[in-house]
Amino acid sequence: WQQRKYSDYLIESNIPGHDGSEANKLTVKLWGKGVVEKETVTAGSNATKYYIRHTGQLMYGKLDFLHAAFGLVPPELDGYESTADSPAFDILPSADPNFILMTCLSKHTYLYQGNLADGSRKAKRVHVPTFLDMSLNIPNIEEQYRIVLFLHTIDKLIAAAKKKAD
Structure with missing residues (x-):
């Protein structure tokens, strides 16, 4: 494994x-909990x-970084848009x-490194350059695939056990 930056x-x-x-x-x-269509009650300004987003892109909420607001754009939302507050x-x-998403969802990223960002405790906004400069430990691509496959398999087994228990 190597220590790298998200910008890599x-x-x-x-x-x-x-x-x-x-x-x-x-x-x-x-x-x-992922990227979803935004429910709007009133017309926007x-x-x-807004910026166009595409399937498979990683997104995060600048104001909700400390609350693990990360996700990948699903195919059904390809071409939808968000403001710069959700890069x-x-x-x-x-x-x-999926490996990159899992690293973002680790407490080391969203909580520890997020707390190093500028802003007050209640209104900490993690800007893109700050995020891209954060470090992550990452193996080669083949090992990333194997880890993601293993964790997805575990998730399926947990879901099946829960369904059976219900």
């Missing part, structure tokens, strides 16, 4: 989209700039997207 594996995506009155919006849920990143082929 992620490239910020800033494809201009619509304004807030036209954008199909998405958001990142807390505690690793036409002064707010998105293309993941380089040298990293498995």
Whole structure:
């Protein structure tokens, strides 16, 4: 395993989209619950700039970083948009997207490193350069695949056991 920076594996995506009155919006849920369509009660502002997001991109919530607001854009939300407060990143082929997501969801990343970011305790905003400069321990790509496969298998076994217990 090597200690690297997220910037070695992620490239910020800033494809201009619509304004807030036209954008199909998405958001990142807390505690690793993923990227979902944003429920809007009122029309958004036409002064707010949105950016197009694509399947497989890693996203996080700048204001909810300490609450593990990370996820990968699912295929059904391809082309949806978010503001700069929920940045998105293309993941380089040298990293498995699910492995990168798992590292983001570790307390070492979202809590320990997130606490090092600027801002007050209640309104800590983790900006893109700060996130990309954070470190992670990462194996080669083949081992990343094996770890992700193993953990997904464990998740399926847990879900099956829970279903059987219910």
